[in-house]
Each structure stands twice: as C-alpha cells, then as structure tokens.
Amino acid sequence: MELRFLGGAREVGRSAVLVDDTLLLDYGMASTNPPSYPVGSPDPEAVVVSHGHLDHVGALPALLSGRARPPVHWTPPTREFALTLARDTLKLHGGTPHCPFTETDVARLTQVSETHGYGESFEAAGYEITLYNAGHIPGSAHVLVDDGDARLLYTGDFHVGNPERPRAPAPENGQRLVAPSTERPDADVVICESTYADVTHADRAETEERFARALRETVVGGGTVVVPAFAIGRTQEVLLACAANDVECYVDGMGKRVTRMLNSHPEFVRDADALQRATSRARFVTGRDGQRKRIAAQNTVVVTTSGMLSGGPAMTYVPEIRGHPTNLVAFVGYQVEGTPGRELLETGSAELDGRVMPVAARTDLFEFSAHADRPGLESFLADYEDARVLCNHGDRCAWFAGELREAGYDASAPELGETVTV
Known part of the structure; x- marks a missing residue:
C-alpha cells in the first residue's frame, strides 16, 4: 500500500489519508482563521469516514464539486453529524473563498452516502473495510482496510477509558456518553492518533x-x-x-x-x-x-x-x-x-x-477529553508490538514516534504531503 498524508500529519486538524490513490480516509478542515483544508486534489474511488468531527469531515462535500461521485461510507450518526457541520460551514463561510463547496455539493453528499454498523464488512475501492467502535463520540470508528495482503488499521480518534479499571462504570472508566473502545483487530500497519501522547489525563x-x-x-x-x-x-x-x-x-x-x-x-x-x-x-x-x-x-x-x-x-x-x-x-x-x-x-x-x-x-x-492519553495509547498499542506504527493527528507526532522506537516499535511520523509505502 502507498499512503499519502494530505492532512493531520504532525498537526491536529484537516485529517486526510489517501490509500493507493483510490481510497480516502477522512477529509477534514482545521478550525483556523481562515479555515485550512487538506493539501493536494484527491480523486478517490471511495471515501471512508472515521467520525463526525469537523477536522475529519469538514471538507467532504468539496470532493463532489466536480464530476466525481465517490461513495462515502460511515456509520449513521457520522452521516448526520457531517451533514449538520456542512450546513453550518455554509452559514459561516458559504459564498466566500474560505468555503470550497456549495449547497449543491452537500445535497450530493446525501446521494452517495452508504451507512454501516460496527463489525459489518463491506467493499470500497477494491478493499474489504470493517468499522469498529472507537469510543470517541457516537458512531466513531476505527477503520480496518484489508487488500488481501496487508491489513491497515486507521484508528481515527479514539478513547480507551481507564485501562486499570476496564469494568468500572462511567465516569470511573471513561465517558458517560459512549463506552470506551475495546476493539483490537489484527493489523500489519497502524495509523495512530497521538493528540495526547505527552499527557496523562486527570482521573x-x-x-x-x-x-x-x-x-x-x-x-x-x-x-x-x-x-x-x-x-x-x-x-x-x-x-x-x-x-x-x-x-x-x-x-x-x-x-x-x-x-x-x-x-x-x-x-x-x-x-x-x-x-x-x-x-x-x-x-x-x-x-x-x-x-x-x-x-x-x-x-x-x-x-x-x-x-x-x-x-x-x-x-x-x-x-x-x-x-x-x-x-x-x-x-x-x-x-x-x-x-x-x-x-x-x-x-x-x-x-x-x-x-x-x-x-x-x-x-x-476541565479536561473532559474523548481521546486516549499516554497510558491509553500505550495500552492500545501493546496489542500491535509487531505492527508498523505511523503517528499522526498530534502536535508532537515525531517525538511520540521516537518514544515508541525506544520502546521497540517500528514507528515513524509522516510529514504533511509525504507518501509512505507499507
């Protein structure tokens, strides 16, 4: 697989990863002033969205502004969130150079939408895709991409609760809104978020x-x-x-x-x-x-x-x-x-x-975080000691990759626009 990091590489915001120029994982925008969007001009055959936050779905309708109509795969809540955010972006920035899509593009998004539940495998751009509960927000998903030879796990944003108290109720173990992620599908390569790689959340x-x-x-x-x-x-x-x-x-x-x-x-x-x-x-x-x-x-x-x-x-x-x-x-x-x-x-x-x-x-x-902190990331990655780990979605991705290498992982932090062969 060739992975091109169009956004979210060594930064938080505008997440987008292109797999073999055919499958796009997320397509977000950053909440800067003015907003910023992924680099490049991808033309994917299909899109899979991890969850419905602006930095992962905010630019999605722009993919439909031309003749292309790639199907967009996601869970039902993620679909609803994405459409809500797109309409809000049009209210704030519609008709200005800061908004790369129109109301027509948002309407097209509803036409190409395909929703899936957790654990339900489906085909997209020639890959077998499975979504797993990521414990971040309702409908958030880890995305497993299988091409028959290699298995890529794109974590999206995720939360694992308190690894020391896995059976405790909320808030002793995680959020009240969604249960922490317990899914650990087999993978050869893991693209892992690292938002709080240098933080241990308070109880x-x-x-x-x-x-x-x-x-x-x-x-x-x-x-x-x-x-x-x-x-x-x-x-x-x-x-x-x-x-x-x-x-x-x-x-x-x-x-x-x-x-x-x-x-x-x-x-x-x-x-x-x-x-x-x-x-x-x-x-x-x-x-x-x-x-x-x-x-x-x-x-x-x-x-x-x-x-x-x-x-x-x-x-x-x-x-x-x-x-x-x-x-x-x-x-x-x-x-x-x-x-x-x-x-x-x-x-x-x-x-x-x-x-x-x-x-x-x-x-x-008050840190009501929906992301895994350093202990949470370590707990999650303990199941992927033999996998290649690519750190993204964080302010200190390169530092975290170095920490993982010292612990024995094959880890790196791709730069914005970089293509990585795995």
Whole structure:
C-alpha cells in the first residue's frame, strides 16, 4: 500500500489519508482563521469516514464539486453529524473563498452516502473495510482496510477509558456518553492518533467532581457560568455530567440539534435512558427576543457552541459576562493554537466576534477529553508490538514516534504531503 498524508500529519486538524490513490480516509478542515483544508486534489474511488468531527469531515462535500461521485461510507450518526457541520460551514463561510463547496455539493453528499454498523464488512475501492467502535463520540470508528495482503488499521480518534479499571462504570472508566473502545483487530500497519501522547489525563471522576463543584460555587456566589462546548459529543457529555451532579443548565447552539438527533440513535450511546433524562432536564434556548442576554444576566449555567469561541452563541454569552470575576468561562475541551479559546486561556483576552476583548471573568479548563492519553495509547498499542506504527493527528507526532522506537516499535511520523509505502 502507498499512503499519502494530505492532512493531520504532525498537526491536529484537516485529517486526510489517501490509500493507493483510490481510497480516502477522512477529509477534514482545521478550525483556523481562515479555515485550512487538506493539501493536494484527491480523486478517490471511495471515501471512508472515521467520525463526525469537523477536522475529519469538514471538507467532504468539496470532493463532489466536480464530476466525481465517490461513495462515502460511515456509520449513521457520522452521516448526520457531517451533514449538520456542512450546513453550518455554509452559514459561516458559504459564498466566500474560505468555503470550497456549495449547497449543491452537500445535497450530493446525501446521494452517495452508504451507512454501516460496527463489525459489518463491506467493499470500497477494491478493499474489504470493517468499522469498529472507537469510543470517541457516537458512531466513531476505527477503520480496518484489508487488500488481501496487508491489513491497515486507521484508528481515527479514539478513547480507551481507564485501562486499570476496564469494568468500572462511567465516569470511573471513561465517558458517560459512549463506552470506551475495546476493539483490537489484527493489523500489519497502524495509523495512530497521538493528540495526547505527552499527557496523562486527570482521573475522570475527579475532573467531573471538580467541574460540578466549580459550577455550583459560581452560581451560589452570584455568578454565571458559560461552558463553551463542541456541539458533537462534548455538549452531550456535559449535559450528562450536569444531570448526574444535579446541576441545572441551559443548552444553546448546534448542540441542541445534535442532542435531539442522538436520542434517535440509542444503539450508539452508552446509556440511552440517561441521555434522554439529561435532555429533558436541560432548558433549550430559542434565541428569540434577547433571550440570551437575559440568561447571561442570571445566576446560571449555559452550555453553548462554539467550543473554541470561534463563533456561535458563545459570541453573545462571553462578552455579556466578561466584565466581572464572579463569572466563569469553563472550557471542557482542547483549545487549538490560534483559536480565541486558546488565546483567552493563555492571555486573559481574545478576539470575540471581530473585537479584541479583555475578560475579567475567571477561566478554567476541565479536561473532559474523548481521546486516549499516554497510558491509553500505550495500552492500545501493546496489542500491535509487531505492527508498523505511523503517528499522526498530534502536535508532537515525531517525538511520540521516537518514544515508541525506544520502546521497540517500528514507528515513524509522516510529514504533511509525504507518501509512505507499507
């Protein structure tokens, strides 16, 4: 196999790997300003998508802007997430040079979609493909590619929970929304994400307890909490945590639509009844007649997009609460370098809705990560000691590959645009 890394190589964002110029694994965009997309101009025979986050599906409709109509294979939730994100991208960037696709291309995406369940093998571009639960978000998948001679495992983004407590319930072992990945299909080559290769996550139960305590203390102290959260996965995880800890909250932005949609796919979540109860407890914001400003003036909790403060209703809430240290901006996810969220955490000010604003409100980061950390990666890769490992999707891929080589692995970190023969 020849693997060409069109994105996500030694970086987080715009993941895309082309196999033998025929099979494309993911096709995402990076949430930079302006957005960035994979390099090259692939013309695949088929596409397989690991999961429905922007950095893995954001550029997908652009593949259909010409005459090509490659089938796109994914799980049902990933299809719904991808279409939701594509329509949101059109709202933000449609008709500008920063958006490489149109509404027509998004409509075409629905026509070439082919959905599959976990463990269901199918043919794509002459390969046998099987999707396995990756434990990252609902519908996320490891992608196994078999050409008859070699077996390639593309991990996508994944989460393995707590390797030391594999049978414990959430949050002692992983997320409340999805169960951790336990799948380890045989493979000769592994393309492994390394987002948190240099991090050991704090105990998940302790993180959730600290989060709930910070929310309660802020509200009791007369403050308002804004929780910027990714619409897909993280919003629902936060709603489950709030419900489990008896914290009342509002939910706003794209996360409302995603939450309702996930209640229609109970087989892809860890506890469908718990998600339904958490959905019923949350108060969904309509956004009409100044409602957001009125909510921001209350002593309450608002879970809202965008998770990195790059748009969405957060552009109303954060400016409204920024002026007083009794308020709190509680981040619950990774903040990519160059985003307003990262800027706010590091400097105390950020460009919000086109204006640079100092923020007197407190900020804090609670790592509700849906990625494997260093122990999780080591636990996963322990089953692939004889495989070739290609590290991608991380800020320190080359360093992590070096660490793996010292441990006896055949490991490397391809560069952007590089072709690797395996």
